Amino acid sequence: MFGDVALGHGTVIHPFARVLAIAGPIRFGEYNIIEEGALVENVAAVPDTSASCSSSSSTSTPALQVGSRPPTAATVTATMTFGNHNIIGAKSIIRATTVGHGNRFMPRCEVGWRSVVGDHCTVCAASVVQEGQTLPSGSVVYGFDGRVQRRVPSMHTTEEQLADDDEVVATSRWFRMKTASENLAANRATGGAQGGAPPPPPVAGVAKS
Secondary structure: EOEEEEHHHHHHEEOEEEEEOOOOEEEEOOEEEOOOOOOEOOOEEOOOOOOOOOOOOOHOOOOOOOOOOOOOOOOOOOOOOEEEEEOEEOOEEEEOOOOOOOEEEEEEEEOOOOOOOOOOOOOOOOOEOOOEEEEOOOEEEOOOOOOEEEEEEOOOOOEEEOOHHHHHHHHOOOOOOOOHHHHHHHHHHHOOOHHHHHOOOOOOOOOOO
């Protein structure tokens, strides 16, 4: 960690992850996870317009690029904030200004600076969120153009996030098939192979005819 970084209760930073408060402080809520090799970096310097009102148009502040160091003059720092229960995947790069609750940043994804992420969003592996982009709550992003491919209805709480709908369906279907095959094998092992179920045990106190 570098700079002014505050971690909420239960927030975990894995080995080789980097949290760099270069242009301003970074504030994490509770129960966030920053996995191995991830980079969380605050480079969002905001031009101080009040100090440059009297300056000419030829001395405007140049635009920053992703990963560039902010200018030291005529700027004010911006706090980078995270809510609760966010998962930042391995080797991902996060430079968003604001991140809500229950978001999932998959491995090797990249979120540009000055972007805003709502609640319960998913940025898929190796996907890119563009600089200054805003993700509404429940967004799912995959690809390099940062487009929101679909929206998941907000059925989650701020304490937990359910898996993606397709993953839930696939996992549930696989579990049902596995359970059915195991039950069939158990029935065959206990007498189903002889053409029927085993006879019931004799009842105590009843004479056998």
